[in-house]
Amino acid sequence: MKTGAQYEETLREMNFKLYMFGEEIKNTVDHPIIRPSLNATKLCYDMAFDPEYEDLMTAVSPLTGGKINRFTHLVASTEDLIKKVKMQRLMGQKTSCCYQRCGMLDACNAVYSITYEMDQAMGTEYHKRFKKFYTRVQAEDIYLQLGVTDPKGDRSLAQNKQADPDLYTHIVERRADGIIVRGAKCHMTGATNSNWLLVMPTSAVKPDARDYAIAFVTPSDAEGIVYVYGRQSCDTRKTEGPDSAIDCGNPTYGGQESLMVFDNLFVPWEYVLMDGETEWAGPMVERFATYHRQSYGGCKAGVGDCVIGAAALIAEYNGVANKSHIKDKLVEMTHLNEVLYQGGIAAGAEGYELPAGTYMVDMLLANCTKLNVTRFPYEICRMAEEIAGGVLVTLPSSKDLAHPVAGEWMKEMFQGVSGASAEDRIRCLRFLECMLYGTGSTGYRCESMHGAGSPQAQKIQITRYGNIDKKKDLVKRLAGIEN
Numbered sequence: 001m002k003t004g005a006q007y008e009e010t011l012r013e014m015n016f017k018l019y020m021f022g023e024e025i026k027n028t029v030d031h032p033i034i035r036p037s038l039n040a041t042k043l044c045y046d047m048a049f050d051p052e053y054e055d056l057m058t059a060v061s062p063l064t065g066g067k068i069n070r071f072t073h074l075v076a077s078t079e080d081l082i083k084k085v086k087m088q089r090l091m092g093q094k095t096s097c098c099y100q101r102c103g104m105l106d107a108c109n110a111v112y113s114i115t116y117e118m119d120q121a122m123g124t125e126y127h128k129r130f131k132k133f134y135t136r137v138q139a140e141d142i143y144l145q146l147g148v149t150d151p152k153g154d155r156s157l158a159q160n161k162q163a164d165p166d167l168y169t170h171i172v173e174r175r176a177d178g179i180i181v182r183g184a185k186c187h188m189t190g191a192t193n194s195n196w197l198l199v200m201p202t203s204a205v206k207p208d209a210r211d212y213a214i215a216f217v218t219p220s221d222a223e224g225i226v227y228v229y230g231r232q233s234c235d236t237r238k239t240e241g242p243d244s245a246i247d248c249g250n251p252t253y254g255g256q257e258s259l260m261v262f263d264n265l266f267v268p269w270e271y272v273l274m275d276g277e278t279e280w281a282g283p284m285v286e287r288f289a290t291y292h293r294q295s296y297g298g299c300k301a302g303v304g305d306c307v308i309g310a311a312a313l314i315a316e317y318n319g320v321a322n323k324s325h326i327k328d329k330l331v332e333m334t335h336l337n338e339v340l341y342q343g344g345i346a347a348g349a350e351g352y353e354l355p356a357g358t359y360m361v362d363m364l365l366a367n368c369t370k371l372n373v374t375r376f377p378y379e380i381c382r383m384a385e386e387i388a389g390g391v392l393v394t395l396p397s398s399k400d401l402a403h404p405v406a407g408e409w410m411k412e413m414f415q416g417v418s419g420a421s422a423e424d425r426i427r428c429l430r431f432l433e434c435m436l437y438g439t440g441s442t443g444y445r446c447e448s449m450h451g452a453g454s455p456q457a458q459k460i461q462i463t464r465y466g467n468i469d470k471k472k473d474l475v476k477r478l479a480g481i482e483n
């Protein structure tokens, strides 16, 4: 296993082609806007060395026989699926953001098992290739990130019917030594914090669009990959220097999203994991998405713990912690948050073994978990906002707090109950502001809606696995209906 520092060193050796605010960024490791996202992924490495969390953060790999970081583990039991969610909640609590590394965890489990089934059905050798590569990932604790969501252009048209063929990732040339790829992946979580990428189709692919049924791995800084960094609300507060750390709310940690473009990327055959097998594109992305929908029951519950904690703290600072309506809201928020977690745990507990020997989550429960995630964090945010009060959006800056005149007024006027300094109260409010409307809202609110698939995607799956006919039969039997 690598420590966070060792992992950071691997990133210093990489050479990303990255643009942000109209400039090319050479140092992705120390950039103030990127750094909090790297701190979060780094913690995924360091936590594996903390004896207190060893059971959750590490596992023994059947591939290498050695101890590995659980973020690279191929789930071998329902217990593993449950531990994954527990680990994700823990990491959410420690960072209060998207710490990015589970996209890979879920995608690798999907690709490992789907390529096994592909090889069995078609005599291909994708699984053999992936297993060899993945053994190295585990042994070297490589950060592999997932690319799944294509730009999609006109959503009413299929991949190969778009006016611009690059709106979906596709093969433009098959050569003796490999393939040439064009296209893009949007909403790339943590890409410039990663060493390698795993790219898979974003949706099912029809037989006439076989160049779009493509999966592969590639170094994240390979020639032919261009990144454009995603803006997040209030992101430039991170560039205002140490005096503005309070205004960042969660100054140490944060998520990362970007647009990733493939401009004639070359991928050698040994790294190609799907090449035109259209019937397997849908199953591959469905398996990834379902694993990841379970994951949201962990990470979002962990971040939710922090939002609830901030709401409780501000109520205390304001002297209203014992008011019945405040207590009631905190109970309500806790209830909603625990329902998310229950879903993740249950989807793991009801998991089942796949032909490859790894374990899959319960499809219906994982989709129900994620559908709850598209709703409950919004309710939790609404109640946190109500408890905090309007001061959440009217606070002066921390530079004013440090000013000899303005700061004195602020210290007097923003104090809460005796013992709660204005600065502590402001820190707590800024944390909540970050989670509700700032950089943290990317990971907690909009990602809750759209990450791992938007609500409609879950409803389609719930329709498929909900088995309404069986429910009708139950009633017919009880009510004595014969037809």
Ligand code: SF4
Pocket: 088, 097, 098, 099, 100, 101, 102, 103, 189, 295, 296, 299, 300, 447, 451
């Ligand atoms: Fe992990 Fe959650 Fe981020 Fe997905 S959204 S990568 S599960 S922290």
Ligand code: FE
Pocket: 098, 189, 447, 451, 452
């Ligand atoms: Fe996500």
